Amino acid sequence: MQNGEGVGSSLEMLRFTTAGSVDDGKSTLIGRLLFDSKTVFEDQLESLAKTALRKGTHGIDLSLITDGLAAEREQGITIDVAYRYFSTPKRKFIIADTPGHEQYTRNMVTGASTANLAVVLTDARKGVLPQSKRHGFIASLLGIPHIVLAVNKMDLVDYARDVYEKIKADFGAYARDFKTHDITFIPVSALTGDNIVTRSVQMPWYTGPTLLEFLENVPIRNDRNLTDFRFPVQLVVRPHQDFRGYAGDVASGTIAPGDTVMALPSRRQTRVRELLTYNGKLDRATVGQSVVIVLADEVDLSRGDMLVKPDQVPNITQDLKATLCWMADEPLEPGKRYLVKHTTQMVGAMVQSLDYRVDIHTLAHEPAQALRLNEIGAVTLKVKRPLYVDAYDRNRLTGAFVLIDELSNNTVGAGMVV
Amino acid sequence: MTETIPVRQIIAQNAAHLKQLEAESIYIMREVAAEFKKPVMLYSVGKDSSVMLRLAQKAFYPAPIPFPVMHVDTGYKFPEMYVFRDKYCAEIGVRLIVERNERAIGMGMNPMQYGTDKCCGALKTGALLDALTKHGFDAAFGGARRDEEKSRAKERIYSFRDAFGQWDPKNQRPELWNLYNARINDGESIRVFPLSNWTELDVWFYIVLEEIPIVPIYYAQKRRVVDRGGILVPYDEKRVTLKPGEQVEEVLSRFRSLGCMPCTGAIRSNAQTIEDIVAEIILARKSERENRVIDHNSDSSMEQKKREGYF
Numbered sequence: 001m002q003n004g005e006g007v008g009s010s011l012e013m014l015r016f017t018t019a020g021s022v023d024d025g026k027s028t029l030i031g032r033l034l035f036d037s038k039t040v041f042e043d044q045l046e047s048l049a050k051t052a053l054r055k056g057t058h059g060i061d062l063s064l065i066t067d068g069l070a071a072e073r074e075q076g077i078t079i080d081v082a083y084r085y086f087s088t089p090k091r092k093f094i095i096a097d098t099p100g101h102e103q104y105t106r107n108m109v110t111g112a113s114t115a116n117l118a119v120v121l122t123d124a125r126k127g128v129l130p131q132s133k134r135h136g137f138i139a140s141l142l143g144i145p146h147i148v149l150a151v152n153k154m155d156l157v158d159y160a161r162d163v164y165e166k167i168k169a170d171f172g173a174y175a176r177d178f179k180t181h182d183i184t185f186i187p188v189s190a191l192t193g194d195n196i197v198t199r200s201v202q203m204p205w206y207t208g209p210t211l212l213e214f215l216e217n218v219p220i221r222n223d224r225n226l227t228d229f230r231f232p233v234q235l236v237v238r239p240h241q242d243f244r245g246y247a248g249d250v251a252s253g254t255i256a257p258g259d260t261v262m263a264l265p266s267r268r269q270t271r272v273r274e275l276l277t278y279n280g281k282l283d284r285a286t287v288g289q290s291v292v293i294v295l296a297d298e299v300d301l302s303r304g305d306m307l308v309k310p311d312q313v314p315n316i317t318q319d320l321k322a323t324l325c326w327m328a329d330e331p332l333e334p335g336k337r338y339l340v341k342h343t344t345q346m347v348g349a350m351v352q353s354l355d356y357r358v359d360i361h362t363l364a365h366e367p368a369q370a371l372r373l374n375e376i377g378a379v380t381l382k383v384k385r386p387l388y389v390d391a392y393d394r395n396r397l398t399g400a401f402v403l404i405d406e407l408s409n410n411t412v413g414a415g416m417v418v
Numbered sequence: 419m420t421e422t423i424p425v426r427q428i429i430a431q432n433a434a435h436l437k438q439l440e441a442e443s444i445y446i447m448r449e450v451a452a453e454f455k456k457p458v459m460l461y462s463v464g465k466d467s468s469v470m471l472r473l474a475q476k477a478f479y480p481a482p483i484p485f486p487v488m489h490v491d492t493g494y495k496f497p498e499m500y501v502f503r504d505k506y507c508a509e510i511g512v513r514l515i516v517e518r519n520e521r522a523i524g525m526g527m528n529p530m531q532y533g534t535d536k537c538c539g540a541l542k543t544g545a546l547l548d549a550l551t552k553h554g555f556d557a558a559f560g561g562a563r564r565d566e567e568k569s570r571a572k573e574r575i576y577s578f579r580d581a582f583g584q585w586d587p588k589n590q591r592p593e594l595w596n597l598y599n600a601r602i603n604d605g606e607s608i609r610v611f612p613l614s615n616w617t618e619l620d621v622w623f624y625i626v627l628e629e630i631p632i633v634p635i636y637y638a639q640k641r642r643v644v645d646r647g648g649i650l651v652p653y654d655e656k657r658v659t660l661k662p663g664e665q666v667e668e669v670l671s672r673f674r675s676l677g678c679m680p681c682t683g684a685i686r687s688n689a690q691t692i693e694d695i696v697a698e699i700i701l702a703r704k705s706e707r708e709n710r711v712i713d714h715n716s717d718s719s720m721e722q723k724k725r726e727g728y729f
């Protein structure tokens with residue numbers, strides 16, 4: 001992959017999540033990004049104009065560009081995560097647009113799980129509200145490396161610098177203990193477009209990038225774990241007796257033919273003979289690439305097992321200590337049993353203890369008997385077979401798991417290994 | 419016009435993110451093959467299906483695709499689509515199943531008389547649900563993308579469907595990281611959308627990069643059409659009755675997306691090579707479903723169809 005500007009350079013893809021309540025102007029902000037980057041098609045605009053006519057409103061409401069379901073349009077709210085796409089000559093963007101109310105924390109967690117960056121919105125008139133703090137905390141908890149605090153509706157406070165500075169100081173103080181250190185503040189007005197795509201003439205005191213400039217230029221290449229080789233096996237590929245390969249995605253690190261690898265759980269060591277793809281053999285595969293690995297010796301390896309390098313072995317354990325976001329109506333309680341899905345493994349688990357619950361407003365840890373819908377806490381789980389895990393902060397894909405309820409089949413919890 | 423757009427250069431610049439999208443789709447397909455008992459890939463013969471098939475070839479290489487592909491045929495597809503379907507599936511060696519709602523076809527179901535909702539309901543949704551039940555498929559891949567339509571923007575990659583194939587948009591399973599939940603009870607199923615995060619342009623770029631064959635009616639040629647409010651309806655004296663004031667014209671035109679003949683309009687175009695098509699789409703200011711009659715009925719018609727089991 002080549003980098004840098006000009007001919008031959010490759011577009012990077014940036015996934016970001018936006019969180020904010022209806023009144024923060026989140027939908028307007030996204031509508032503005034799509035509209036100003038010319039992603040909204042004429043016929044979609046016509047359809048929106050018809051809707052506006054029917055509802056008796058005037059002109060096109062940018063926020064309607066992002067509203068999906070009939071129920072949402074009727075109620076003027078966002079229920080679920082919606083995905084949006086746009087690109088500029090510099091980058092391709094995937095937005096996970098999530099509703100901001102506290103009862104939708106689980107959706108925010110869902111959107112944040114795959115994001116490189118989070119845009120948290122605040123209303124300049126209201127200062128740093130508890131919900132902005134909550135959005136920031138969730139972004140940080142989910143290991144998003146970059147947070148942008150967009151101070152919106154600057155037009156309604158006469159573009160006053162002191163309003164912006166106060167919010168910056170308040171949020172900065174709250175975020176001091178965040179795992180995310182890269183926090184950027186941008187004063188904007190989604191409605192008028194100030195500092196979204198075009199630079200605001202109203203705020204000459206702000207010399208930083210516009211929101212789009214920031215999204216286009218924030219370095220994301222080093223956000224992924226390029227060190228520890230982890231290859232969870234998805235499938236054994238066996239077209240005939242003379243061929244056996246292991247199909248999967250490189251979850252982290254890099255691998256090359258000749259490298260010594262260790263198979264888990266057997267701990268047998270062998271070497272990589274070749275890295276195969278439909279488009280030919282590779283000299284090297286790195287994080288995010290899907291390949292078939294052919295090994296020099298026959299080892300016992302099947303779906304759910306993992307290839308690693310012998311000097312970088314993950315934690316092999318049946319005791320999982322994790323931060324957990326609860327996503328189901330029925331609460332989590334100590335003693336209950338669930339299924340854990342981790343990398344390509346599915347294994348039974350029991351909740352040993354609920355160690356604490358996080359007060360999402362103060363970030364304080366408090367004792368709790370149960371974890372309810374949208375609550376976040378820390379648990380200890382006992383799993384039936386050993387899992388090969390890393391701390392989530394070090395490795396997002398081998399540190400993450402979901403809990404599934406065996407009876408309802410629902411995904412009920414999102415876990416991050418401590 | 420088209421020569422001002424450096425198509426090849428733009429595609430080269432997009433190669434890296436296409437690789438990322440490709441890897442994500444391959445990962446999803448392998449997960450499905452590993453965790454479901456009897457998956458099937460829905461194949462509509464269009465460009466998205468063609469990309470999906472290529473990704474399936476890659477996902478299981480050097481082994482063959484471990485599931486069949488199924489075309490839910492309404493009987494109203496363009497003749498070129500049937501020819502292409504049979505030839506291409508044979509060429510790449512994938513097992514093709516064709517299913518149709520014979521009862522509705524026998525009754526002479528058509529959109530002109532019964533309306534598009536009823537026609538789609540019988541020939542597409544009905545036929546699909548019957549076919550899934552008949553074969554006992556528990557997972558069905560579809561080539562839908564989230565950028566196509568606003569209700570699709572909210573759909574999961576693994577879209578849970580009850581025993582009636584219905585989608586409940588307000589009660590979707592959370593989907594985090596790359597951990598997909600494949601648990602279902604007997605009779606329930608999952609629709610899987612491996613192209614969820616691809617855009618229309620991504621699909622075209624990929625077709626160029628990978629040299630994926632497509633049905634020839636994507637290319638412009640002179641066609642006999644009737645202009646109905648900007649939608650060029652292909653003229654066929656057996657199916658199309660001219661309204662007062664309408665006339666048949668010969669127009670250089672092509673199809674931007676492929677559906678059923680009565681409900682798919684052509685667009686004015688002189689795009690005769692794959693580069694021309696891509697250049698045209700880069701410049702296009704109308705979304706690709708605008709030439710589909712079925713989406714126009716109301717702001718939420720796709721959402722309604724999906725609730726009823728449409729893919």
